[in-house]
Amino acid sequence: MFTPSSLESFERETGASAQEFERSLQAALPGGVESLGAGRYRVCEGDVRLEITAEPQAPRRIGLFALPVLATRYHFVAGSLPARAALIARLDRAMQRGGG
Structure with a gap:
């Protein structure tokens, strides 16, 4: 799990389409995600x-x-800091994919 060095603002590179990203947000917090349009979201918990x-x-290309x-961002x-950390952990779990 990635822990940002700051729980104020940070950036990540995410391996997902915009639709997959939004679905993962909605799955993590049903009813707690507001789409503001153009790839902008407000998450409340x-x-x-x-x-x-x-x-x-x-896109990242690997062979074909x-x-x-x-x-x-x-x-x-x-x-509070503990509540922020808990929210990030919840979002991270929702965005995990299967692996080998």
Whole structure:
């Protein structure tokens, strides 16, 4: 699990399409995700408020495979540090994929 060095604002590169990313957010927090359009989301849980921006990047190519990539920016606007860390852990679990 990735732990950001700051729970105020940080960036990640995510291996998902915009649709997959939004589905994962919705799965992690049903009813707690608001789509603001153009890859912008507001995530709310308890006293925590998180704004996320996701921008598609050039796909990562491995042989004939093309994997989608999003540049994501996370910015907390409210919430205690423990609650922020718990929310990030919950989002990370929802975005995990199977592996070998």
